[in-house]
Amino acid sequence: MRWGSNTWVGGSLVGLALGVAIFAPWIALTDPVMDANLMNAELPPSWEFPFGTDAQGRDIFSRICYGARISLTVGIVSQICNSLIGVTLGLTAGYWGGWWDDLVSGLTNLMLAIPSLVFALAIMAILGPGLLSLVIALGLTSWSYSCRIARAQVLSLKSQGYVQAARILGYGDLRIMFTQVLPNILGPLIVIATLGMGGAILAEAALSFLGLGIRPPFPSWGSMLSEARDQIRAAPWLSVFPGLAIFFTVLGLNLLGDGLRDLLDPQSQTRRA
Amino acid sequence: MLLVLARRLANVIPTLFAVIALVFILFSVLPGSFISGMSEEGRTIDPAVMERMRKEMGLDDPLAERFAKYVAHTATGDLGTSFRTREPVTSLIGARVWPSLKLVFAAMAFAICVGVTLGFLAALKPGSLIDTVSMVTAISGLSLSQFWFGLMLMYLFALTLNWLPSFGYGDGGLRNLILPAVALGVGPMALLARTTRAAVLDVLNADFVRTARSKGMSEGLVVKWHVLRNALVLVITIVGLQFGSLMGQAVVVEKLFAWPGVGSLMVDSVFQRDMPAVQGCILMIVLFFLFINTLVDIAYVVIDPRIRYG
Numbered sequence: 014m015r016w017g018s019n020t021w022v023g024g025s026l027v028g029l030a031l032g033v034a035i036f037a038p039w040i041a042l043t044d045p046v047m048d049a050n051l052m053n054a055e056l057p058p059s060w061e062f063p064f065g066t067d068a069q070g071r072d073i074f075s076r077i078c079y080g081a082r083i084s085l086t087v088g089i090v091s092q093i094c095n096s097l098i099g100v101t102l103g104l105t106a107g108y109w110g111g112w113w114d115d116l117v118s119g120l121t122n123l124m125l126a127i128p129s130l131v132f133a134l135a136i137m138a139i140l141g142p143g144l145l146s147l148v149i150a151l152g153l154t155s156w157s158y159s160c161r162i163a164r165a166q167v168l169s170l171k172s173q174g175y176v177q178a179a180r181i182l183g184y185g186d187l188r189i190m191f192t193q194v195l196p197n198i199l200g201p202l203i204v205i206a207t208l209g210m211g212g213a214i215l216a217e218a219a220l221s222f223l224g225l226g227i228r229p230p231f232p233s234w235g236s237m238l239s240e241a242r243d244q245i246r247a248a249p250w251l252s253v254f255p256g257l258a259i260f261f262t263v264l265g266l267n268l269l270g271d272g273l274r275d276l277l278d279p280q281s282q283t284r285r286a
Numbered sequence: 287m288l289l290v291l292a293r294r295l296a297n298v299i300p301t302l303f304a305v306i307a308l309v310f311i312l313f314s315v316l317p318g319s320f321i322s323g324m325s326e327e328g329r330t331i332d333p334a335v336m337e338r339m340r341k342e343m344g345l346d347d348p349l350a351e352r353f354a355k356y357v358a359h360t361a362t363g364d365l366g367t368s369f370r371t372r373e374p375v376t377s378l379i380g381a382r383v384w385p386s387l388k389l390v391f392a393a394m395a396f397a398i399c400v401g402v403t404l405g406f407l408a409a410l411k412p413g414s415l416i417d418t419v420s421m422v423t424a425i426s427g428l429s430l431s432q433f434w435f436g437l438m439l440m441y442l443f444a445l446t447l448n449w450l451p452s453f454g455y456g457d458g459g460l461r462n463l464i465l466p467a468v469a470l471g472v473g474p475m476a477l478l479a480r481t482t483r484a485a486v487l488d489v490l491n492a493d494f495v496r497t498a499r500s501k502g503m504s505e506g507l508v509v510k511w512h513v514l515r516n517a518l519v520l521v522i523t524i525v526g527l528q529f530g531s532l533m534g535q536a537v538v539v540e541k542l543f544a545w546p547g548v549g550s551l552m553v554d555s556v557f558q559r560d561m562p563a564v565q566g567c568i569l570m571i572v573l574f575f576l577f578i579n580t581l582v583d584i585a586y587v588v589i590d591p592r593i594r595y596g
Contacts, residue, residue: 119300119301119304122297122301123301123304123305123308126301126305126572126575126576127305127308127534127568127571127572127575128531128533128534128535128571128575130534130535130537130538131534131537131552131568131571134537134552134553134556135309135312135313135556135564135568136312137556138556138559138564139312139313211429215431218431218433218434219431219432219433219537219538222433222538222542223537223538223541223553224557225556238433238434238437242437242542245437245440245441245445246441246445249441252434252437252438252441253438255434256431256434256435256437256438259431259434260426260429260430260431260434261429263428263429263430263431264425264426264429266429267425267428267429268425271425
C-alpha cells in the first residue's frame with residue numbers, strides 16, 4: 014500500500030476544513046450572525062478583518078468558519094443517506110436478482126435520467142428552504158452510482174467460495190450480504206462516497222445560492238455567495254473567499270477520493286504509464 | 287441501425303413514463319399551492335373566488351383522475367397551462383429551448399476542444415510538464431462550483447476589463463454567450479481531459495499499437511490511425527453523458543447570467559409555485575437527456591463496427 018501525494022494533499026485539505034468546522038467558535042473572531050456593525054460595513058481585507066467585512070459589517074472570516082459547519086454537515090449526512098440507500102438496494106438487487114433486480118435497475122435508470130440538481134431543486138421546492146430539507150433533497154437524489162457499483166460487485170462475488178460456504182453453513186441472505194459480501198466491496202463504495210460528498214457540497218452551495226437552501230443571515234458558503242453577488246463590483250472580496258472555501262474543500266475531497274481509489278482499488282488505478 | 291433504435295426506444299419509453307409519474311406524485315403532494323401562495327403575498331382572497339379557481343384548475347379532482355388526465359395530455363404534447371401567466375406551458379418552454387440549446391452546445395464545444403486536447407497532449411507525454419498542468423487543471427475544474435467560477439469570470443471579463451457583457455441574452459450573439467458557456471463547460475472539460483488521458487494511455491499500451499510501431503509505422507500515423515479512433519469510444523461515452531445532463535446542470539448558470547433558458551424558467555417557476563411549468567421543465571430536461579443518449583448509442587455503432595446490438 015502506497016499513500017500517494019493525492020491522498021496526503023487531499024486528506025490535509027479535508028482535515029483542515031473539518032478542523033475549522035469543529036473548532037469554529039474558537040477560530041472565529043466574531044459571532045457570525047449577531048456581530049453586525051455598520052461602522053465596519055464593506056471593509057476590504059485587512060489585519061483586523063482578514064477576509065474583509067460584508068454590508069452589515071460582519072467579519073467574512075468568521076462567517077466562513079461557521080459556514081464550514083453547514084457545508085460539511087450537509088455533505089457528510091447526505092452522503093451517508095445516499096450510501097445507505099444505494100448499498101442496500103444494490104446489494105439486495107444483485108444478490109436476489111429476479112423482479113426485485115429489475116425494479117431496482119429501473120429505479121436507478123430513472124434516477125440517472127433526472128439530473129440530481131434538478132431533482133433536488135424540485136424536492137426543495139416542495140419541502141421549503143432549510144438545513145433539514147437540504148439534507149433530505151441531496152440525500153435522496155444521488156444514490157444511483159453506489160447502487161450500481163454495489164450491484165455489479167455482488168454479482169461477481171456471489172459465486173465465490175466463501176459466499177457459497179456461508180450459504181452452506183446456513184447463514185441467512187441478509188447476514189451473508191452484510192457480513193460476507195459488504196466488507197469485500199467497501200473500497201469502491203468509500204471512493205464513491207468521498208467524491209459524492211464533494212458533489213453534495215457543490216449542490217448545497219448552488220441551492221443556497223438560488224435562495225432555496227440555507228437562508229441568510231445564517232452563514233453557509235452558498236448563501237454568502239448569494240448575498241455577495243449583488244455587490245460584486247463594489248466588494249469583490251465578499252464573493253472571492255466563500256468561493257475559495259468551497260473550492261479547496263471540494264478539491265480536497267476529490268484528491269482524497271482519487272488517492273483512495275489508487276489505494277483500495279488497484280484495478281481501476283488512475284493510470285500512470 | 288433500425289434495431290438499435292428500436293431497442294433504445296423500448297428502454298426510453300418506460301423511463302419517460304416513470305419520470306412523468308414521479309414528477310406527478312412529487313407535485314401532487316406539494317403542500318403550498320399557487321393559490322395559497324397568492325394569499326401569502328399579503329393579499330387575502332375571497333374564499334368563494336379561491337374555490338372557483340381551484341375548480342377551474344382542476345385541483346379538486348381525485349388524484350387518480352388528475353394523473354390519468356395528465357398522462358393523456360402529456361402524451362399529446364399538451365403540458366397544461368401555466369398557473370402564473372395562463373399561457374400553455376408548451377409555448378412557455380418552446381420560447382426557452384433555443385437559448386438553452388445554444389448555451390449547452392457552446393459549453394460542450396468549449397469542453398470538447400479544451401478537454402480532449404489537454405487529455406490527449408497529457409497522455410502522449412505522461413509525467414511531463416504538460417501532463418502535470420493538464421491534470422491539475424482537470425482536478426481543479428472538477429472542484430469548482432460553476433456559479434462561483436461564473437461570478438469570477440463576470441467580475442474579471444465584464445466588470446473589470448469590460449470586454450464582454452456581464453449578463454443577459456443581448457441580441458443572441460456570441461458575445462453574450464461566451465461567459466456562461468465557459469462557466470457551464472468547465473466541469474465537462476475537466477472530466478473529458480481525465481477520460482481522454484486514461485483512454486489514450488490505455489490504447490497506447492494495446493497490442494495492435496505495438497504491432498503497428500514494430501512494423502515501422504511512424505508515430506504520427508500510429509496515433510492517427512489506431513489511437514484516436516479507439517480512444518474515441520470511451521470519450522464519446524463521457525461526452526454523451528455530460529451533454530445529456532448539461533441542460534439540467536445549466537440551471538444555476540442560467541440564473542446567474544440571466545440567460546432566458548429552460549433552467550432559469552424552472553427556477554422562477556419553483557419560486558412562483560407554478561407546478562405545470564416546473565413539471566414541464568423537468569420533462570424537457572429529461573427528454574433532452576434521453577434523446578442525446580440515444581444518439582450516443584447510434585454513434586457507437588458508427589464508430590466501432592464491433593459493437594452490435596441485437
